[in-house]
Amino acid sequence: MNSGIYSLVARNKEKNEEIILPIKELKGNEVRYKVNISSIDKLTTYFKDEQELIKRLYDKKYINFLNADIYIKYKNNNVYNNIEVIYKDLNGFRSLITKGESTIEETNELFIQGCDNFFLKLNDSKIRNYVLNSEDINLKLKQDINAMYNSTTINEVNFYKRLIIKDLSNYRTFRNLTLVLREYFVPELRIEKNKKNQERNIVNNLSINEVNDKDLEEDLAKTMSINIPTNYSEQLSTKEYEEAKVWESEGKSINEMLDLDQILSMPEDELAKFGINKKVYEEYANRIYKK
Numbered sequence: 367m368n369s370g371i372y373s374l375v376a377r378n379k380e381k382n383e384e385i386i387l388p389i390k391e392l393k394g395n396e397v398r399y400k401v402n403i404s405s406i407d408k409l410t411t412y413f414k415d416e417q418e419l420i421k422r423l424y425d426k427k428y429i430n431f432l433n434a435d436i437y438i439k440y441k442n443n444n445v446y447n448n449i450e451v452i453y454k455d456l457n458g459f460r461s462l463i464t465k466g467e468s469t470i471e472e473t474n475e476l477f478i479q480g481c482d483n484f485f486l487k488l489n490d491s492k493i494r495n496y497v498l499n500s501e502d503i504n505l506k507l508k509q510d511i512n513a514m515y516n517s518t519t520i521n522e523v524n525f526y527k528r529l530i531i532k533d534l535s536n537y538r539t540f541r542n543l544t545l546v547l548r549e550y551f552v553p554e555l556r557i558e559k560n561k562k563n564q565e566r567n568i569v570n571n572l573s574i575n576e577v578n579d580k581d582l583e584e585d586l587a588k589t590m591s592i593n594i595p596t597n598y599s600e601q602l603s604t605k606e607y608e609e610a611k612v613w614e615s616e617g618k619s620i621n622e623m624l625d626l627d628q629i630l631s632m633p634e635d636e637l638a639k640f641g642i643n644k645k646v647y648e649e650y651a652n653r654i655y656k657k
Contacts, residue, residue: 386399389401407456411457416453418453462537468536487547
């Protein structure tokens with residue numbers, strides 16, 4: 367049975383109302399409204415662009431409006447998040463889905479080519495800092511990239527390179543890095559995405575003030591996030607530290623969002639570097655989890 371959490375959504379721009387579209391699973395051909403993201407990509411990469419997909423949905427009567435915004439939506443910690451749809455220019459992603467809907471075979475030829483391309487681009491410190499500061503890149507991959515480029519021996523480099531390849535064998539991680547790098551080279555894509563998300567958030571995002579259900583409010587509180595400036599780690603070289611300062615001076619984010627569970631799992635001395643008193647968060651967690 368599919369255990370996906372992703373939905374393909376068509377939003378009526380005039381009414382700001384959403385329609386969740388049915389997706390046929392890659393295996394079993396069962397139609398569902400929540401699937402793995404690879405199932406959605408398998409469909410949308412047959413279309414040239416958003417307008418072609420909108421026209422098909424309209425012609426097939428899945429939607430009754432042409433002024434549509436198409437995106438992928440999922441729920442995490444009771445908050446809705448949006449992901450951009452990929453189209454025909456990235457149809458190679460279909461060939462990545464061989465081992466499973468969420469995992470890529472590390473021997474897959476396209477995967478190997480993709481990883482080689484990633485490493486080539488990450489050798490550029492400006493591109494690397496852009497990736498490390500992206501909210502779309504998960505913390506584990508950021509840590510492994512940081513460790514690789516701060517390694518002092520070939521053995522260390524190869525060790526972390528293998529870890530990065532393992533990270534990227536997760537379909538969503540590989541997809542995210544692909545799109546983040548594309549936005550680096552085509553900034554207009556990021557600008558357009560941010561503009562769209564401002565409109566989508568009107569219907570997508572729950573705030574804790576809007577929640578009436580007590581259990582849901584407590585669940586949201588457990589995942590309270592704080593900012594951790596990842597680029598200011600003592601392990602980073604002076605050059606990278608200075609690049610981070612330039613990044614900050616340009617008004618760009620250098621923060622990694624950590625939820626409460628992650629904070630509680632970090633060593634007390636590591637949190638102290640960021641001015642965080644772990645005991646305060648432990649006391650808060652004890653109050654919440656005892657309810």
